[in-house]
Each structure stands twice: as C-alpha cells, then as structure tokens.
Amino acid sequence: MIETLQGLMSDYGAIAVAIGCLLEGETAILLGVFAVHRGMFPLEAVVIAAVVGTIIGDNVCFHIGRRMGRPALDRRPGWQPKIARVERLLERHGAPVMIGFRFLYGLRYVTPFLLGSLGISPLRFFCFATLGTLIWVGTITFVGVHLAGAVDVALNHIQEIEKVLVAVVLVGGAIAFGYYRMRRNTTS
Template identity: 35%
Template structure:
C-alpha cells in the first residue's frame, strides 16, 4: 500500500476541491496541515479550497434562481424565517453573498436563498469569489498553524495521521449530517 503522504501528494488537491464543494471547514484545515507537512503547497491548497467552495455555492445559487421557490417551500425551516432572510439578502446583497459561507447553518441553504432573492449573477460571482478566497485563506492558514501545534505536541504527524484522518473524516460526516438535520 502506498505511503499516506504519497497519496496526499497525488490526490490531495482534487480531494480538497471535491470536499469543499460540499463541506469545507474540515477539508481546508486538513489541507493546511498537509501544506505544513510539505505534502501540498499552501497557495495550491488555498486555491483549490476557494475554487471548490465558490463552485459549490455557485451551483446552489443557480439552483436557487431556477428552483428556489419550490426548494425553499420544501425546507423544514419556518417560512417566516426564510422570508426574513430573503428580505435581508435583498437589502444587503453584497454582504450576504460574501459572508454566507461564514454563517453556521446557512452554508447550504444560504446560496439557495440568495439565488431565489433576485441577486444578479455577476454580482454573486464577484462577491462569492471574494468570500471564497477569504474563507479558504483563513481556514487553510488556520490548518497550517494547527499543524505546527500538532507537530510540536505529537512529533511526527505522518505516524499519527492513520488515526487523525479517519477521525477528521468522521467529524466532517457528522457535521454534514447535523447540518442536513437543521435544514
């Protein structure tokens, strides 16, 4: 079986891109740790994390533009809360697009609501890219710094990754499951 670091070096960027399409925080932090270890480049991890986050949000935004009313009606959330959110989005479009990825519980439903709220495509693309770049930089650098702390505490991280990676994957799945339950 190939060494774990070799697998990360070969498939790490695509894993970050795909992981950030759906759930990003855990993936970006692991990408930052991988950059700290020298298996991936820090700018490369930031780029692919930001790209994955931006593409995931763009997909949800486009679904919101096309099917927003039907999708929002099927959510288990209070319709009055959804309408209040839509009203805020209409009043503060740029801030809503930029900041939605930072608001826990709105990462998936937020772009749908924004798409259904009449925000223009190019405005969304611009502020979504700015938000994704900021988000990716913050979380990846946070993971990089966390890797520094882990290396000081645990020593050789590669030895510990055999249990850290499954633990992080389980945490990511749990967070995703919890988010879906709240929608």
Template identity: 30%
Template sequence: MVLDALRDLPPAPVLALAFLLPALEASTMLGVVFPGEVALLVAGAAAHAGGAPLWAVLVAGTAGAVLGDLAGYFVGRRWGHALLRRLPRRLVRPAAVERATALIRRRGGPAVFLGRFTALLRALVPGLAGMSGLPLRAFATWNAAGGLLWASGVVLLGYGAGAGLGVVEHRLGLASEVLLALVAAGAVVVWPRHRG
C-alpha cells in the same frame, strides 16, 4: 504520528478533498451537515506536513468554494423552493429562510459575502441568493471575494495548526514516555512484594 500520516498522503487526494467538500457544501447543501472548513483545515495541515504544496491547496480550496457556491446559486434559482420544503424543519426554519431571503434582497452582495463566514449560512445563502433574484454579476463578484478570503484563511489556519501538531505530538510523546516509566517503576516496586 499524525504529521507522518498527513505527510504520507499523496497530493491528489489532499487537493481533491480541498476542492470537493467546499464545492459540495452549497451546491448539494452538504454544508448543512458537514462544513467544508474541516476539509480545508486538514488540507492546510497536510500542506504543512509536506503532503501537498500550500499554493495548490489554496487554489483548490478557493476554486471549490467559489464554483460550488455558483452552482448553489443556479440550483436555488431553478429548484430552491422545492428543495427547501424537503429539508427537515429542525435544520432550516421557514421564518429564518424568509428573513435571510429578505436580507439578501435588501443588502445584495454584501449579504452573500458575510454569509460565507457562517457554516449554515454558507450552505444556504447561494441558493437563497438565486431564489431572491439577486443578479448573477453581483452574486459572482461578492461570492468570489468571500470565497477567496474564507478558503485562504481556513487553509492557512490548518497550515498553522500543522505546525502546532508537531509540538503537541512531541510533548504528548514525552508525557507518555514519562507516564510509561512511572508505571514501569511502580510495577517493579509492587510486583516483588506481591510475589513474596
């Protein structure tokens, strides 16, 4: 049932989802609330079901991740401090922002690469890198490497999960049929006793 729904999705919305949510994650800080890997997992499962070619999902997800973080870098460079002041303190603590910015200043590109693999950092590190003065070339290089590895890994996990969905659906289908048969048998035994 889930695989049928994924199979019936046209490729265009699957690819748009795989591109847009990772792209919006850092460029609009949407990732603070809704991590982009959810879209990539679904798109990977849809690719397994035949809803979109796997190679296209990999390209769309990687492009969204890399370009979105590049936009986040420029947003952080231009408006980062003002935007951070507007975020709720429960989501982003000033002390944590200072530590992350200091880490980016000390470690540079490797901090950008590692930040890619944690949801909250993934949404904030590009902007913090722009705020910290990390050179664009260093950011772009490490961002591309992290984006490629992260997006490909998550899409492939979704693809593998799509294979597992078929097995789970089949087993759940068998279990529900057995349960229905037991309920029906129980009703056949109990119902005549209550009638008479």
C-alpha cells in the same frame, strides 16, 4: 480514519481539497494544510483548489435556487428557520451577507440557494461570493497553518510524556511486584 484521510490527500492532493470544499469546506482545507505541513504538496495548491471548489459549489447552489425558485424552498420545512434567518440578515446587511455567508455555520448552503431564488443577478452573486470565498479560504488557511505547527508541537510533547508515563508505570509495577513478593514472603 486519519490514515484514510492522509491516503486521500497523498493520492488525490488538491483535487481532494476541491471536492471536499464542495461538501464541507473547513475540514478539507485544514486537511490540505496538514498535508502541506507533511510535505505532500505546496500550500498554493491547497488555496487554489479550495477557492475553485468553493466557488463552483456556491454557484451550483445559486443556479439551482435560481432555476427552482421559491417553491423549492417552501417544500423543505427543515430549511424554513434557516431561510428566515438569512432573509432577516439580508434585510439588515445585504451585501456583507452575500460576501460573508461562508462564515455563517449552518447557513452556507441555504444562502446561495436562497439568493438564487430571490433573483439576485448571477454576476453580482459571483463577484460577492468570490470575494467572500477569498477571505474565507485565506482565513481558514491562515488558521490551519498555525494549527498544524501547534499540533506538531503537541504531538512531540505527547510522545515525550508517553515515554515518561511508560517508565513510571514500569517502575511503579516493579515496586508493587516487589512489595507484593516481600509481603508474601513475610507472611509465609
């Protein structure tokens, strides 16, 4: 699976990150950062692709909600608990929810749809969602850059540990085989 994801990144690069951010953002950004760490393309390409893909995805959901309205939400019983939660958050916090909904796992696709159905101004949504996207992409990218370095260090340690484990298994096997042969010869 990792080879397939690396292949997608090397073949499609930033476009894969942008499309990934339309579907599942953190994973796409983190894979993009790992590709950057491997020298496949520049970090700026990941950031720009993530911002563009996320803004497009959020605005598509917003405009679908704006066009379809509340009846479309009411026809989705599985969304009702999430809708109720977003509505409570909006009542209490308003603009910060419109800025930070990308950080609310499980609510990031319902929120723009709901905001569109509530009649929020498209320009207001665009401005708040773009600000939130910049903060979110910056945060995930920052974490990814540091995580990529840590993963490389861990993999290097694992490779060293594997060598030691192979040596221990070989020596242990040789000792066990020698002991078995010695016991076999003494009992015969």
